[in-house]
Each structure stands twice: as structure tokens, then as C-alpha cells.
Amino acid sequence: MPDKIDLKSLSQKELFSFAKAQGLSKYRVGQLLHWIYEKYTRDLQEITEFSKALREDIGKISYISNLALVTRQRSKDGIEKFLFALEDGQTIESVMIPDDDRRTLCISSQVGCAMACNFCLTGEMGLIRNLKAHEIVDQIISVNRLISPERISNIVFMGMGEPLANFDEVVKALWRITEFIGISKRKITLSTSGLVPRMLELPGRAPDVNLAISLNATTDEIRDRLMPINKKYPLKVLLDACRRYPLQLQRVITFEYVLIDRVNDSMEDAKRLVRKLKGIPCKLNLIPYNPHEGSGLKRPAHERVLAFQKVLKDNQMTAFIRESKGQDILAACGQLRGKRDNRENNACC
Numbered sequence: 326m327p328d329k330i331d332l333k334s335l336s337q338k339e340l341f342s343f344a345k346a347q348g349l350s351k352y353r354v355g356q357l358l359h360w361i362y363e364k365y366t367r368d369l370q371e372i373t374e375f376s377k378a379l380r381e382d383i384g385k386i387s388y389i390s391n392l393a394l395v396t397r398q399r400s401k402d403g404i405e406k407f408l409f410a411l412e413d414g415q416t417i418e419s420v421m422i423p424d425d426d427r428r429t430l431c432i433s434s435q436v437g438c439a440m441a442c443n444f445c446l447t448g449e450m451g452l453i454r455n456l457k458a459h460e461i462v463d464q465i466i467s468v469n470r471l472i473s474p475e476r477i478s479n480i481v482f483m484g485m486g487e488p489l490a491n492f493d494e495v496v497k498a499l500w501r502i503t504e505f506i507g508i509s510k511r512k513i514t515l516s517t518s519g520l521v522p523r524m525l526e527l528p529g530r531a532p533d534v535n536l537a538i539s540l541n542a543t544t545d546e547i548r549d550r551l552m553p554i555n556k557k558y559p560l561k562v563l564l565d566a567c568r569r570y571p572l573q574l575q576r577v578i579t580f581e582y583v584l585i586d587r588v589n590d591s592m593e594d595a596k597r598l599v600r601k602l603k604g605i606p607c608k609l610n611l612i613p614y615n616p617h618e619g620s621g622l623k624r625p626a627h628e629r630v631l632a633f634q635k636v637l638k639d640n641q642m643t644a645f646i647r648e649s650k651g652q653d654i655l656a657a658c659g660q661l662r663g664k665r666d667n668r669e670n671n672a673c674c
């Protein structure tokens with residue numbers, strides 16, 4: 326409906342301006358926000374707090390956009406993957422990870438990704454386009470509606486795309502997730518491949534969400550190969566920025582480290598990692614690589630993963646082994662591609 330205003334695309338300020346122009350009170354804006362973000366309404370006609378005449382009046386100039394669910398898949402280990410179509414027909418994926426009373430949603434920020442990390446299927450797509458803020462937020466609203474009466478409790482920006490490469494829309498989305506949907510900033514994690522200037526700009530522009538860095542190497546030589554962004558912002562620049570990052574009290578930076586057999590998983594790498602991260606309040610997530618066809622990379626043996634973790638632990642570092650779930654539906658780390666064809670389905674770590 327390009328000739329009408331999409332109410333979901335409006336910020337609170339824009340919604341107030343819209344309401345003012347239509348002669349609606351501030352109270353009505355509150356009602357709209359409640360119906361869109363808390364009751365997940367898909368259509369203005371569902372807003373029964375408005376009279377029929379009012380719904381029709383507003384409906385003449387505005388509407389509520391919706392992501393269209395294309396497929397919903399459940400893995401053997403309980404992960405659910407949602408493929409959504411956008412208004413222009415592009416598709417994106419979101420992955421829900423249930424864990425006791427938590428429901429974490431891994432959301433996408435771009436269709437595809439320009440970062441070209443060579444362990445990631447999304448990177449093979451190249452960048453198709455940035456998502457608008459409401460398309461990012463709508464992944465949460467849509468999944469909330471699908472799993473109701475349960476609700477998403479935690480958000481990770483680790484789906485398709487590099488969030489900081491779509492900075493302005495991601496910042497807007499972060500405000501809407503905290504203010505409109507009501508998810509605490511402490512329960513939101515944004516993961517970056519290392520866009521240093523944007524990373525340092527984030528705390529001044531967005532709510533204080535948790536920061537994760539997709540690190541994956543301890544030398545520039547290896548990181549250049551795995552993550553081309555390293556050529557622009559090498560390890561020293563990235564880690565110096567981490568040291569300067571203004572962390573709130575009792576917060577740490579999470580470093581994601583995908584362990585790839587004989588590439589970045591040696592004992593030397595583990596020892597170098599300890600040295601490189603010295604002085605940064607952090608924890609590490611070690612993620613054994615999920616192989617995909619054509620990458621030429623292998624998953625390390627479990628003993629190598631344990632030995633790598635031991636070096637970190639012996640040096641008083643907090644390091645968890647995170648086995649990616651959802652591999653049977655290509656929902657695991659590095660596997661999102663936002664396509665209907667199963668062979669091609671798979672995101673960022």
C-alpha cells in the first residue's frame with residue numbers, strides 16, 4: 326500500500342505528528358502503540374477500542390504492515406527458524422532459541438551481508454539491502470504473535486547482516502525494542518564483525534545494550550583471511566577500541582570465537598588470545614564451526630575444543646563452549662541465507 330502511511334514505520338514522535346494532523350489525542354497514540362507492539366495487531370480493523378468510523382477514517386490514509394511468514398521449521402533440539410517475506414518480496418530469517426524460561430530471538434538487520442566472512446553462508450549472498458527499523462522490530466512482533474501466550478524475552482542481533490553497517494535503522498530499532506516492546510537493554514546483545522568507528526559511536530546513540538565481537542582469530546594474517554573487515558580495522562585497532570569502549574558497571578564484552586580445525590584452534594592461538602584480551606572485561610563463547618559445502622573449512626575434534634578452552638580457563642578467563650543448535654534445519658551460527666530452498670537456508674555468528 327505505497328500510497329498509505331505504514332503506522333509501524335513511524336517513530337513515537339512521527340506517530341504524534343500523524344495523530345495531531347488527524348485530530349487524534351495523545352491518548353489515541355498510546356492506544357495505537359499498545360495494539361501494534363503489545364497486542365500484535367495486523368490490521369487497523371482489529372483495534373476494537375476505536376469506533377468503526379474512526380478505524381475507517383484512519384484506514385483511509387494509513388495501514389499496518391506485516392511480515393509474511395513463509396516457513397516455520399523446528400529442529401530436533403527445539404530451535405525454531407522463521408522465514409519471513411518483506412513487502413518487496415525479499416526474504417529474511419529469524420531464529421528462536423528456547424532455554425528454560427527464556428526465549429531468545431536471533432534477528433536479521435540486512436538482507437544478505439557485504440562483510441564476506443568466509444565461514445558464513447550469509448556472507449556468500451553479498452548485500453541485497455538494509456532492513457528498515459520496522460522490518461527489524463517486526464521480526465519480534467511476528468514471532469511473539471506466533472508463539473503467544475509466550476513472548477520473546479531476549480534479543481541477539483546475530484542473524485543475517487552486519488548490524489553496524491545499517492547503523493541508523495538499527496539504532497532506531499533498538500529504541501523501539503526497548504521503549505515500545507519493553508525488552509530490557511540488558512537482554513539485548515548486538516554482535517559486530519568489527520566496524521570500529523560505528524562500534525564506538527553506538528553507546529552515545531543507542532540504549533546501552535550488550536556488545537559482542539565476532540573475533541575468530543588471534544593474528545591479522547588469519548583474521549584477514551576469515552574476515553575481510555580485518556584489513557580495514559585490524560586486530561590492534563579493534564581490541565584498542567574494546568579497551569576504550571564505555572562499559573556499564575558489571576558488564577563485559579562477549580567475544581565470539583568460531584573454532585576452525587587447524588586454522589585458529591591451536592594451543593598457540595589460545596595462549597595468544599589470553600595475551601591479546603588482557604585488560605578487557607570480557608567473556609568468550611567458543612563455537613565449533615558448522616561446516617557448509619564449498620567452504621573448505623572443518624570442525625575441530627571435541628578434544629581440541631576442550632584443550633583450547635582449558636588454556637583460557639587456566640588463565641582465569643571465562644570461556645564457554647557453545648554448540649550451535651538447529652543444524653538440521655540450517656538455523657545454526659553462520660548458516661542463514663534467507664531462502665526457501667532448504668539447501669540454501671542458513672547467519673551470522
Ligand code: SF4
Nearest residue numbers: 438442445448486673
Ligand atoms: S558472520 Fe555476520 S558479518 Fe560476517 S558475513 Fe556473516 S552475517 Fe555478515
